[in-house]
Amino acid sequence: MQKFFFFLSFTLAFNFSNAKQIIYKGDYTIWTNPDILIWSPDSNLIIQPQEFCLALKRLNPSIGEPKCRVFGEWERDSITSRYASWLHDNMAPHLESKHLRARNPIMLQKLNQLEDKTVLFLTQKDGGIYASILEEQSNSPKNLLFLTQYSNSLEQSESIVKTFFNKKATRRLSSKERQKKAEEPDPFYSEIPKHQTWVGAAYGIGQAKFPLTPHSWYKSKLNSRVKNYRITADSLSLWNFVEDKAPFTSIYFGRVWYGFIGGEFFYRYSSHRVKIDTRDTLYNELDHWRFKRHETGIHLTLSKNFESASFLRSIPYAFLGFQYSFFNEDIALKKDREASQYYKTRINFENAYRGVILGVGSHFVFFDHWSINLKGGLASRGRMLDKDPSASATTSPTIIGGSTIDGFISFGLEYFWTVY
Amino acid sequence: MTREKWFANRLSLPPDSIHAIIDPWMSKTFYAELHNLFPNSLLLPDSLQSSWPEESFQLDHSIFLKGKFPEQGSVVSTDSINPPYLLLLHEFIIGTDLSRAYYFDYELHSQNTQIQSEVKSVSFIASYTLWDNQKQRPLVSSIIEWQEPYTHSLSFEQLQKNIKNLVLAMQKEMAAGDF
Numbered sequence: 001m002q003k004f005f006f007f008l009s010f011t012l013a014f015n016f017s018n019a020k021q022i023i024y025k026g027d028y029t030i031w032t033n034p035d036i037l038i039w040s041p042d043s044n045l046i047i048q049p050q051e052f053c054l055a056l057k058r059l060n061p062s063i064g065e066p067k068c069r070v071f072g073e074w075e076r077d078s079i080t081s082r083y084a085s086w087l088h089d090n091m092a093p094h095l096e097s098k099h100l101r102a103r104n105p106i107m108l109q110k111l112n113q114l115e116d117k118t119v120l121f122l123t124q125k126d127g128g129i130y131a132s133i134l135e136e137q138s139n140s141p142k143n144l145l146f147l148t149q150y151s152n153s154l155e156q157s158e159s160i161v162k163t164f165f166n167k168k169a170t171r172r173l174s175s176k177e178r179q180k181k182a183e184e185p186d187p188f189y190s191e192i193p194k195h196q197t198w199v200g201a202a203y204g205i206g207q208a209k210f211p212l213t214p215h216s217w218y219k220s221k222l223n224s225r226v227k228n229y230r231i232t233a234d235s236l237s238l239w240n241f242v243e244d245k246a247p248f249t250s251i252y253f254g255r256v257w258y259g260f261i262g263g264e265f266f267y268r269y270s271s272h273r274v275k276i277d278t279r280d281t282l283y284n285e286l287d288h289w290r291f292k293r294h295e296t297g298i299h300l301t302l303s304k305n306f307e308s309a310s311f312l313r314s315i316p317y318a319f320l321g322f323q324y325s326f327f328n329e330d331i332a333l334k335k336d337r338e339a340s341q342y343y344k345t346r347i348n349f350e351n352a353y354r355g356v357i358l359g360v361g362s363h364f365v366f367f368d369h370w371s372i373n374l375k376g377g378l379a380s381r382g383r384m385l386d387k388d389p390s391a392s393a394t395t396s397p398t399i400i401g402g403s404t405i406d407g408f409i410s411f412g413l414e415y416f417w418t419v420y
Numbered sequence: 421m422t423r424e425k426w427f428a429n430r431l432s433l434p435p436d437s438i439h440a441i442i443d444p445w446m447s448k449t450f451y452a453e454l455h456n457l458f459p460n461s462l463l464l465p466d467s468l469q470s471s472w473p474e475e476s477f478q479l480d481h482s483i484f485l486k487g488k489f490p491e492q493g494s495v496v497s498t499d500s501i502n503p504p505y506l507l508l509l510h511e512f513i514i515g516t517d518l519s520r521a522y523y524f525d526y527e528l529h530s531q532n533t534q535i536q537s538e539v540k541s542v543s544f545i546a547s548y549t550l551w552d553n554q555k556q557r558p559l560v561s562s563i564i565e566w567q568e569p570y571t572h573s574l575s576f577e578q579l580q581k582n583i584k585n586l587v588l589a590m591q592k593e594m595a596a597g598d599f
Contacts, residue, residue, distance in 0.1 A: 082493025089555045103475060103492050 020147035020163060026097055028118075028133050028142040032064040032169040035117040037071035039134075041084035042124050045070065047160070048153045052120075055157035062169045071119060074110070083107050088123045091130040093146065100132075101140040108139055116172050120160070124149065131160050190307060192259050196315075197417045198363070199253040200373055204410025206270065208237075208244035210378065211407070225277045229346035238327070238381070238401035241347065242272035242291050250410060256315075259305040264319065268295040271330075285337040290330050291349065295379075297323025299357055315363040325353040325381040349400055353381035359408075365416050373412035380405045421446075422515035426539070430574035446512065449580050453587040454507070462503065468496060469508075477549070477561060482527040485510060485547050485561060492556055505559070506551040514579070518543035520565045541567045542574065544586045550594050560597040564589055 036056070038049055049068035056066045074080040083102055090100065102108055111134060119134040121141060128148050132141035145163055150156040173181065209218050224232050224240040232240040248270035256262030274289045299321025306314045327349045333339060359377015366372075381404040421427060421442060428435035433442070451463055472488040479485055487510030490496045496506060513523065516539045521528045523545065544566040550559045566586045568578070 082491065084493070086493035086556055090557060103489070105473065107492070 020145060020159060021093065022163065023093055023095055023144040023146060024097055026138075026142040028135055028138075029116075030060070030063065030165055030167045030169045031116050031118065031172045032062065033172060034063065034066050034169070036066055036068040037074075037117055037119045038068065038122060039071040039074050039080075039084065039119050040122045041075075041081065041088045042122070046122055046124060046129055046149070046153070047157045051154045052157040052160070055154060055161045056165055059158060059161045060165050060167075060169065063165070064169065074119075077110075079104055079106050080110060084121070084123075087121065087132075087141070088125060088130075091123065091125060091132075091144065095144060097140045097142070097144075099140075100144070111138060112136060115178070120164075129156070131164070133164060191420050193256075193305065193418045193420055195255055195257050195419050196259070196262075197253070197255045197419075198371060198414045200251070200371070200412045200414030202250040202252070202373060202375075202410040202412030203247065204250065204408050205245070205247050206379070206406045206408035207246075208239045208406050225275050226347070227277065227280070228282060229342045235400045236403050238349070238404040239406075240275075241400070242274050244272075244406060246270045246272050248293075248408070248410075250412070252412075254301065256301065256303055256317075259315075260303060262301045262303065263298055264301060264321075265298050266296065266323075269293065272327075282340065282342060285333050285340060285343065287332045287334045288330070289332075292328040292330055294326045294328065295323050297321055297357055303363075311367050313363075313365045313368075315365065316360070317362065318358075318360045319375075319377070320358045321356070323355055323357050323379065323381075325355060326351070327353075347400065350383065353383065353401060353404070355380035355382055355404075363414065363416070365418075368418060369416050371414040371416045373414050374410075375412070376407070376409040378405065378407050422513065422518070426516060427514075427574070431576065445576070446514070446583070449583050450509070450512065450587065453580075453584045457587060457591050461507070462501060464496070464498065464503075464506070468498070477558070479524075479561060479563070483525050483563070485524060485549075485563060487511070487547065487549065489549070489558070490551065490553070490556060495556070496553055503553055506553050508549045508551055510547040510549065511545070513543070513545040515543050515545075516570070517541060518545060520545045520563045524563050539570045541569045542579075542582070543567050544582055546586060546590070548590065550597065560594050562590075562593055564593065 036049075036052065038045070038047065038052065040046070049070060053066045053068040056063050056068075074084070083104065087100060102111065114134070114136045116136065121130075121132045121134060123130050126146075128146055130144065130146055132144045134141050143164065145160070147156075147159050147163075150159065208221065209215065218239075220233060221237050221239040222244065224234075226232055226241055234240060248268050250266055250268040252264055252266035254262060254264030270293045272291050272293060274291065276283050276286070276289065299319040301317045301319040303315050303317030306316070308314045329349070331346075333343070357377060357379045359375055361373060361375025361377075364372045364374075381401065383399040383402045421439065424438045425435050427433075427442070428438045431438075431442075455461055469488045469490075472490060474486065474488050477485045477487065477489070487508060489508065490506070495502065497503070511523075522531065524547065545563065547561075547563045549561040551557075552559050564586060566582060566589060568582045568585075
């Protein structure tokens, strides 16, 4: 029993001696080959700079060759020493970074002039040690730690290193790099282009089946064949008559105002073979039968500019618009063949279809002028809704291709003009 | 004091020299009322704060108090005394139908208010800070407002009574402060 109590008291004492409390921890940088300046308002220094450097090198291999010294300049300066004694008076548990803000403008200036040096503030108080890091661009200590005091300076250094300096170190910038970074324009204040104009040509593929949708939605349309030049299972979609999957080419021009809102005018061409049953002897007379699709339309785009690199600007956008589709029949019989009765009474498409086009895409503009465009979306073609219903609407035949939808992707090359 | 003419008429003072009369009277009355509540208080000379920089102090997301605060790390003292706490009175405004929001809330302070011909109340607004002199940090900072409905006449006695009310409200606020 006595042994147990001895053990208990020993572990309690051990735990207490290791007690450390992170009061708050902000975002700070550990540099490779750092200059660590130890700053304290106390008359006797708790840790020896050399021993702190040893602890750093031993516990954080990424830190390189640290240099540690006492920050004598700040210990002699009246403004910094006043702030140090104020920090000593006011450091306490349950504080936030804003509570320890430096108010004196000269003190703030001194903090800003630290560049990439790290100041380690240490002070003895409340039977322990308060430690915190100050660095450039901060108006208060970045973090605050309370730890138990050790008699050994090396042990004390290790306890600080283990809590504050265990991150991976980042490379210090040279004075030239630093100057360049300071002079670099802030992209936040970059100019917004007044308008951007482009012309382009694109090649793409369209098909009825949209990715990630079940095949059963399209099965009946895709399997449908045209019998006797006009008969299909249903005629709602043109994909019952012609091949849906076809490459298309497109030319277009567009313009965007203030990098945000704009429009594009486009023309697309593709050719679609009619899905005939080749085993049917009726079609022996036929040389070829296809429909050439011409589409033209306008869409509204909403876009946003991103300066991805010095030579590259990415402009993702979404678009929504309308289009007109014209199907031009291209049919011919074999040489010296008479047209059959079925041929003469073959199917006719509407003169024009109107539909909606929508999707997303992105311009990637290289060196201000040369651009690659990727886009994808959905396009529909339907009957003209602005037609007056005829008096005999109920008896009139169904319109062929009343709802023809396909999805598409395209790759374009463009030339860009940007006016600021 | 705003609307000097109005006050000069009511208090029968010459409008040209109303500030010369009323400003010392106000500070004297304010201190006298304060001394009644806190008999141990002492009045420090204004010269002490001449070197302090003027700072703005955020109370709320849009409410800022502007004033002079002692420097970080240096304890305010005179030759003989070293006070533990300081009460810093930054501004003291007397006017008619004023709201503290028009002075201290930057979201509202640019609003133009119409001067009404009919005065509904006399307003007293004070911004102050209770300062821990040993640790050089604020304990309580506040902007306090007192509205006195105006009937027909105004006298120094009435003003004094209201300053007393304001000081009592300040005491209440400071007593409720968590420090």
